Amino acid sequence: MQSSSARARWVIGNWKMNGSLASNAALLEVLTAAPRPRPGCSIGVCVPSPYLNQAQRLLGATHVVLGAQDVSEHESGAFTGQVSAAMLREFGGRLVLVGHSERRQHNAETSEVVAAKARTAFAHGLTPVICVGETLLDRESGAAEATVSAQLAPCASLVRDAGTSLVFAYEPVWAIGTGKTATPGEAQAMHAFIREEIASFSPNARDTSILYGGSVKSSNAQALFSQVDIDGGLIGGASLVAADFLAIAAAL
Ligand code: 13P
Secondary structure (H helix, E strand, O other): OOOOOOOOEEEEEEOOOOOOHHHHHHHHHHHHHOOOOOOOEEEEEEOOHHHHHHHHHHHOOOOEEEEEOOOOOOOOOOOOOOOOHHHHHHOOOOEEEEOOHHHHHHOOOOHHHHHHHHHHHHHOOOEEEEEEOOOHHHHHOOOHHHHHHHHHHHHHHHHHHHHHHOEEEEOOHHHOOOOOOOOHHHHHHHHHHHHHHHHHHOHHHHHOEEEEEOOOOHHHHHHHHOOOOOOEEEEOHHHHOHHHHHHHHOOO
């Protein structure tokens, strides 16, 4: 979908805890062989950390941007199991997801920790993809905007410092892996709200990319990506199937 906006447009795959050396190689071979997206549009893959080395090797200098799914807020030291921003950079990482709802839920990440992770990632030259989104309970009780606003608030100083070097992703928890997608209108309304929130932190941030995630498929990507405040997608399940991921990217 052609857009008049100057904002960077992205389709980013979040592989979550999926993959194997063999399946990754097959998937990345198809993605790297496909034509690069039109100017202003990019595709990326956020792989599990053990596969960064393989992905770095296979992606090389291709147009497919490499990312990770989490990063420590700490620089280095006694943080068993954590992965630092410097390590991600050494393995060719350029993007990193922070605050995915699965980490907020299963790893008790607070919005303050998420903001600290994004700050560390930014300081190391990574682009943090800051994920926010409400639960079904929040939405049904009329608290969707308040929830998202509270998730964004600790990022205010980072937004002021980083301007458009960040990426946000709106992923309503009730739409992740459920087959339920926010309607293009529902997604657009929340994206417009997020844009106003981050612009209230810093007017320059109005041109920050905001991606939609949650059951994006080739059949609904175009309708979502053509909304004025939706700058692309963060794709879970469909990013594991090369043809599906490329079809979604074609809707950028
Ligand atoms: P699905 O596309 O599988 O719903 O996952 C979305 C997501 O969580 C991407 O980060």
